[in-house]
Amino acid sequence: MLHFGSVELAIANLTKWYGLSGKGSAAAYHCFRPRAAPRPWANVVWCASITPKHSFILWLGILSKLRTRNRIKYLKVEESCIFCTEKETVVHLFFGCTFTFNVWSIVREFEWIGFPRAATTLKSALKWLKKEARGSCWRQKAKKVALACTVYQIWSARNRKIFENETPRIAEMVLKIKIHVYKTVFALFPQSALQIVHP
Ligand SMILES: [Zn+2]
Known part of the structure; x- marks a missing residue:
């Protein structure tokens, strides 16, 4: 009853569905089916210029579905971050984390990205991107690709440290990000790609 607001409205709807000769059950299903909350950032994350595996990690991160250590307590592993002593969560x-802060600090130095210091969570970063990346010029593509690639590189560095005890080198990570953005922009805007490496 709460679904309709009143008994009268409930009866009115039931009567309407009953009179739909065979289509009433479909109308009732659409009325009662649970609807997922809208994902305003979906179009930004799942766009053709972002490598699918980068989109996938970014998407899981935004939904807080990445298996960070706070989410795998059942495996009896330590909850602390592999790069520091804080609890490892997606936000951290x-x-x-100091490690990722240092990565973002260098990425922010790319003249073309304009990534704000106020972006302190994946959601706030996506909010910024949604506003900044409207349109189809090379800078807008580069911003999307760089953000998703940086998130992927951080996740990848974390996994290599945990599973292979490989200490990440921030300069190498940033170089990989820059090369990836350059290649993507070059494929779409060959005349502008050089501005990625020589702004
Ligand atoms: Zn940390």
Whole structure:
């Protein structure tokens, strides 16, 4: 009853569905089916210029579905971040950790990205991107690709440290990000790609 607001409205709807000769059950299903909350950032994350595996990690991160250590307590592993002593959560790993802070600090130095210091979570970063990346010029593509690639590189560095005990080198990570953005922009805007490496 709460679904309709009143008994009268409930009866009115039931009567309407009953009179739909065979289509009433479909109308009732659409009325009662649970609807997922809209994902305003979906178009930004799942766009053709971003490498699918980068989109996938970014998407899981935004939904807080990445298996950070706070989410795998059942495996009896330590909850602390592999790069520091804080608890490893998505928010900590991508923006709270000193290690990732240093990665973002260098990425922010790319003249073309204009990534704001106020972006301190994946959601706030996506909010910025949604506003900044409207349109189809090379800078807008580069911003999307760089953000998704940086998130992927951080996740990848974290996994290599945990599973292979490989200490990440920030300069190498940033170089990989820059090369990836350059290649993507070059494929779409060959005349502008040089501005990625020589702004
Ligand atoms: Zn940390």
